[in-house]
Amino acid sequence: MEANSVIHKPKRQKLNEKQGIEGQSKCFGNLPDVVLRHILSFLPIKDAVRTSVLSKRWEFLWTSNPNLNFGEAVPGMRRMLMYFVERVLYLRGSSDIKEFLLDFDVECDASLVKSWITAAVRRNVQTLSLCLWDLRRHFSLPPCVFSCKTLRSFFLDMPSILKIPSRICFSNLEILSITGVTFLDGNTTQQLFSGLPALEVLYLENCRWGCRKVLSISAPKLHSLTIIEAHMQDPSDCQFKILGATLKCFLYTGEFFNEYCFYDSFSLERADFDVVCCGKWASNERARQVAYRMFKVLLSIPNVKDLRLYGIGYEVLAYAPELLPKMPIFNNLWYLKLGTLNLECAALLKILQNSPCLETLKFFEIDPISNCEKVDLILDPATSCFLSHLTRIKFCRYDGKDFNAVKILLKKAIALDEIVISFEKSVEKNLEMQENLLKQLIKLPKGSENCEITLK
Structure with a gap:
């Protein structure tokens, strides 16, 4: 019986596997x-x-x-990709397209690319993503794109002049992302950015605005706006008026080649500024221009709740010290995140003084303090948020080299409940160094008896 069962067991197992496969297939x-x-x-x-x-x-x-994603062709396979796109569009007939994504080097086939885009629009496309490059001749999108009533998301990456037709009807467009485009016709450009009744998210990266001096962005449902203008050659100089009655989030990266000002920004909750300086500015006049533009945008968002300043987001204001007494009061600001903490910077101290309800302060690096007594005197008496609301400080990437800033914060923030410190990689791997740092931190005088030091 034992031998019999040993012989038949593998056969029965194979039969069950076969039945399982057939059953699943059926x-x-x-x-x-x-x-x-x-x-x-x-x-x-x-x-x-x-x-x-x-x-x-x-x-x-x-x-x-319904989802057609035609990615970048493998070198030497461009013609095969073109044939594949043509075949797919032909065989699918008139059935609707939900997503149409095209990453393609146009070269001399502009008319063919336009026919593909037109085919997608005629099939009620909802998401249209176009990354078009190697534009050897003048290229313009089919006019039907700008009157597509089914379009909900439009992503355009095209290093070329965007010719906008006089008739625009993006009645259901919710997401618009434009990269690398040059706008020349001021009237149609203005018509585009004020004719988006359903728009919720707008992303603009390295766009040029021609000779236009003023541009209004007005979308009644807009809640997220991102503008990036970095590493640009021959940038434009345009004044943006942003009507943000519903705007919740604004993210900016660049050198303030353009000027930005918000109107009706009562709903704005989060604002991120990563102000970069690619090399040294040619003159102090240019630096002062950036400072004035940074100040103007801060002045227009006094109700912001979450403010994040990276790069030289606040330090640039040092080029225009006459503006600091006019700094707005941020009564609703409860979260402030900094790339670098520089307690010797008058602009940062002014922001802290004008943020009475600040609860959380987070930063990644600390600039060494050269004169602790001077900073201590500046913060005496301490700002109102240090006395009543600032309960949490988070310090990321601490290298353990400078205790002065931490010492001042622990002393002045008398409402502090917790200071969280995470180390940079070189310290993370050294447990002995972490223990020594913790011992030194515990010995520092604290303004708050309830303050706990947490190491991560």
């Missing part, structure tokens, strides 16, 4: 076409096409895949 094959098409919609279009070899039934199921 079950999968019994699914309705609409379910199989839904499953295929999660596959990249190239993989979906490969399923056509499975059986006669699967041969054309992929053609109704």
Whole structure:
């Protein structure tokens, strides 16, 4: 009996495996076409096409895949990609397209690329993502793009002049992202940025605004605005008026080539500024211009709750010290995040003094303090947030070299409940060094008896 069971057990196991596979295959094959098409919609279009070899039934199921992602062609395979795009669009007939993504070097095939985009628009595309490069001749998008009523998300990365038709109807567009584009026609550009009734998210990166001096951004549902203008050659000088009645978040990176001012920004909750200086500015006049523009945008967002200043976001104000007495009062600011903490910077001290309800202060690096007594005197009497609201300080990437700033903060922040310190990588791996630092931190005098020091 034992020998018999040993002989037959492997056979019975193989039979069960075979039955399981057949059962699963049969079950999968019994699914309705609409379910199989839904499953295929999660596959990249190239993989979906490969399923056509499975059986006669699967041969054309992929053609109704609503998501078409045509990525950058492998070197030497450009013509094959073009043929593939043409075949996919032809075989799918008139069925709707949900997402159409095209990353393509246009070269001399502008008319063909336009026909693909037009085909997507005519099939009620909802998400259109175009990354077009190597534009050897003048290229303009098909006018139908700007009157597509089904379009909800539009991503355009195109180092070229954007020709905007006189008729624009983005009635359902919720997300708009534009990168590398040059706007020349001032009237149509203004029409574009004031004719977006459903827009919620706007992203502008390294765009040029031609000779236009003033541009208004007005979208009644806009809640997130990101503007990046870094490493630009021949940047424009434009004044942006942002009507932000519903705006919640504003993120900026750059050198303030343009000027920004908010109107009706009562709903703004978060503002990020990463002010960069690519090399030394040509003159103090340029530095003062950046300082004035930084100050002007801060002046227009006094109700912000979450403020993040990176790069030289506040230090640049030192180039225009006459502005500091006019710094706004940030009555709603409860969270302040800094790239670098410089307690000797008058602009930062002014921001702290004008933020009476600040609860959390976070920073990544500390500038060494050269004159502790001077800083101590400046903060005496301590700012109102240090006396009543500042309960948490988070210090990231601490290298353990400078205790002065930490010492001053512990002494002045008498409402402090916790200071959280995480170390940079060189200290993270040295447990003995961490223990010594903790011992030194514990010995520092504290203005708050309830303050706990947490190391991460």
